[in-house]
Amino acid sequence: MSKLVIVGSCAFDAIETPFGKTDKILGGAATYIGLSASKFSGVSPAVVSVVGEDFPQEYIDLLKNRGVNTDGIEVVKGGKTFFWSGKYHNDMNTRDTLVTELNTLADFDPKVPATYKDAPIVMLGNLQPSVQLGVIDQMIVKPKLVILDTMNFWMDIALDELKTTLKKVDVITINDEEARQLSGEYSLVTAARKIHEMGPKYVVIKKGEHGALLFHKDEIFFSPALPLEEVFDPTGAGDTFAGGFAGYLAQIETVSFKTMKNALIYGSCLASFTVEKFGTERLQSVTDEEIKERLREFEKLTQFDIALN
Amino acid sequence: MSKLVIVGSCAFDAIETPFGKTDKILGGAATYIGLSASKFSGVSPAVVSVVGEDFPQEYIDLLKNRGVNTDGIEVVKGGKTFFWSGKYHNDMNTRDTLVTELNTLADFDPKVPATYKDAPIVMLGNLQPSVQLGVIDQMIVKPKLVILDTMNFWMDIALDELKTTLKKVDVITINDEEARQLSGEYSLVTAARKIHEMGPKYVVIKKGEHGALLFHKDEIFFSPALPLEEVFDPTGAGDTFAGGFAGYLAQIETVSFKTMKNALIYGSCLASFTVEKFGTERLQSVTDEEIKERLREFEKLTQFDIALN
Numbered sequence: 001m002s003k004l005v006i007v008g009s010c011a012f013d014a015i016e017t018p019f020g021k022t023d024k025i026l027g028g029a030a031t032y033i034g035l036s037a038s039k040f041s042g043v044s045p046a047v048v049s050v051v052g053e054d055f056p057q058e059y060i061d062l063l064k065n066r067g068v069n070t071d072g073i074e075v076v077k078g079g080k081t082f083f084w085s086g087k088y089h090n091d092m093n094t095r096d097t098l099v100t101e102l103n104t105l106a107d108f109d110p111k112v113p114a115t116y117k118d119a120p121i122v123m124l125g126n127l128q129p130s131v132q133l134g135v136i137d138q139m140i141v142k143p144k145l146v147i148l149d150t151m152n153f154w155m156d157i158a159l160d161e162l163k164t165t166l167k168k169v170d171v172i173t174i175n176d177e178e179a180r181q182l183s184g185e186y187s188l189v190t191a192a193r194k195i196h197e198m199g200p201k202y203v204v205i206k207k208g209e210h211g212a213l214l215f216h217k218d219e220i221f222f223s224p225a226l227p228l229e230e231v232f233d234p235t236g237a238g239d240t241f242a243g244g245f246a247g248y249l250a251q252i253e254t255v256s257f258k259t260m261k262n263a264l265i266y267g268s269c270l271a272s273f274t275v276e277k278f279g280t281e282r283l284q285s286v287t288d289e290e291i292k293e294r295l296r297e298f299e300k301l302t303q304f305d306i307a308l309n
Numbered sequence: 310m311s312k313l314v315i316v317g318s319c320a321f322d323a324i325e326t327p328f329g330k331t332d333k334i335l336g337g338a339a340t341y342i343g344l345s346a347s348k349f350s351g352v353s354p355a356v357v358s359v360v361g362e363d364f365p366q367e368y369i370d371l372l373k374n375r376g377v378n379t380d381g382i383e384v385v386k387g388g389k390t391f392f393w394s395g396k397y398h399n400d401m402n403t404r405d406t407l408v409t410e411l412n413t414l415a416d417f418d419p420k421v422p423a424t425y426k427d428a429p430i431v432m433l434g435n436l437q438p439s440v441q442l443g444v445i446d447q448m449i450v451k452p453k454l455v456i457l458d459t460m461n462f463w464m465d466i467a468l469d470e471l472k473t474t475l476k477k478v479d480v481i482t483i484n485d486e487e488a489r490q491l492s493g494e495y496s497l498v499t500a501a502r503k504i505h506e507m508g509p510k511y512v513v514i515k516k517g518e519h520g521a522l523l524f525h526k527d528e529i530f531f532s533p534a535l536p537l538e539e540v541f542d543p544t545g546a547g548d549t550f551a552g553g554f555a556g557y558l559a560q561i562e563t564v565s566f567k568t569m570k571n572a573l574i575y576g577s578c579l580a581s582f583t584v585e586k587f588g589t590e591r592l593q594s595v596t597d598e599e600i601k602e603r604l605r606e607f608e609k610l611t612q613f614d615i616a617l618n
Contacts, residue, residue: 090495091495092495186399186400186401187536187537187538187539187540188536189536189537189538190538190539207519210516210519210520211519211520211533213536219609220536220609220610221609221610221611221613222533222536222610222611224520224531224533227496227497227498227522227529227531228496228498229496229498229499230496230499231496258614261613262613262614262615265613265615266615292617295615295617296617299615299617300528300529300530301529301530301531302530302531302611302612302613303611303612303613304530304570304571304574304611304612305567305571306571306574306575306604306608308601308604308605308608
């Protein structure tokens with residue numbers, strides 16, 4: 001089994017979209033990443049996170065039952081779980097955050113389980129950069145690949161910390177606006193080059209419904225998002241993408257531009273399921289056969305044959 | 310030689326971008342489409358348009374020298390050529406129109422040259438829908454393929470006319486916002502299905518820097534735009550795309566979803582040159598070898614290999 005360390009939030013989300021609204025449901029970056037990575041046979045993902053006593057055991061069991069190691073999920077006595085609430089606009093591309101209660105996440109001190117400190121792949125979900133760095137430092141064998149997801153919030157309030165962490169990172173995943181903010185460049189090609197210079201050899205720029213770009217030296221690869229009849233709830237799509245990306249690389253155990261291209265497709269494929277229902281519902285139910293069928297749709301969507309001599 | 314009829318404007322453009330500004334230079338939908346289609350050997354494009362006496366002979370010669378038949382370009386005595394002026398914002402994705410002087414284009418009564426009335430492919434550049442319909446009606450042999458480009462302006466002021474014309478059209482090319490306006494649907498998948506029902510068997514949705522989608526029955530194909538370090542001037546990119554799309558199909562002389570996928574890639578490929586310099590400058594200078602090299606870049610950008618049994 002190929003070990004994959006995943007660090008990030010486990011959370012309650014309350015989501016409102018033009019199609020309806022939910023009560024507090026299971027959410028959080030590490031949850032989506034873990035569920036997504038659990039789709040890859042031969043991969044043993046471990047989620048490192050923190051929750052309060054209010055976090056239902058059934059949510060932890062849900063991860064366990066899918067082969068996700070949960071030893072690294074700390075339950076804080078008397079504590080409350082991170083809560084986020086948001087409302088999507090009609091275009092489903094923009095949203096307002098209604099509530100953010102950090103609760104136990106505010107003092108998150110992640111502890112990687114001893115048996116996972118030699119994992120070859122580490123996926124750092126969006127968190128304070130110093131906390132992400134702390135996780136890298138706990139690894140007793142230098143990982144083959146460290147993947148970091150972050151967001152504009154940390155660029156605003158902890159840029160130096162982020163830049164320090166990035167020096168130890170192999171792959172960064174951010175969205176297009178964040179890539180522009182981090183690099184100060186409008187062109188994504190130039191932005192990626194500047195971000196390379198900050199540390200990550202691979203730069204993944206997520207463009208939501210417009211797909212994702214992978215940059216490595218002078219090479220570029222693009223995966224579209226699957227055009228869908230209906231996007232029901234975009235929450236967790238980026239984290240599902242990251243989980244598919246990391247999970248595929250853990251399974252294949254080979255890191256190269258070629259395998260990372262496939263990782264980008266797998267990430268996009270899994271994300272296309274997440275947005276079909278509220279929260280983690282669709283990701284929980286998706287089968288191997290459905291994933292395979294959808295990968296075929298990605299092939300049909302992108303593969304062409306022009307005879308070039 | 311495979312004949313291709315192109316109808317649209319020949320114009321003067323004055324363009325301002327963050328990189329600089331131009332005086333009145335050669336522009337117009339039919340100009341870009343014609344130059345783009347002229348890159349395909351074995352294709353004989355004819356431009357049907359109207360200009361004023363102020364339109365320099367060297368512009369007409371420029372088309373002629375590239376094998377474009379210009380017999381259908383009417384020069385109106387004492388008339389002035391259509392003039393457009395626009396200024397791009399810093400993001401290069403949005404622009405303000407500063408001047409639109411229709412001039413001779415206001416009374417454009419296109420006349421397809423007699424020798425082209427049996428052309429298998431007709432490319433209708435953005436014009437009043439009734440004028441586009443008039444061109445279809447001039448064809449004495451039913452074309453294999455009629456491609457129509459249009460814009461939101463005609464949906465605002467001549468929707469019924471547009472819908473009448475669409476019944477005789479095989480392929481429509483519009484941008485994402487226009488597809489949403491025409492169909493009343495936000496999802497592009499649903500929008501394409503509704504537009505199918507209006508007539509066009511193939512729907513091409515252009516998303517600018519985010520690529521282009523081709524819809525046909527239940528099949529979807531996507532071509533990205535090539536990520537560029539610098540977009541210098543987006544003017545004419547959509548028309549260059551249309552010219553590449555139509556030119557490739559004229560060359561291959563076979564209309565199917567498979568050939569149309571390649572046409573989408575050729576269109577995107579040629580458009581990626583146009584944006585590199587002001588106006589038609591780059592499109593004029595691009596060589597066959599450069600086009601081939603860039604097609605290889607599109608392959609590298611999109612082709613992957615996941616073993617699916």
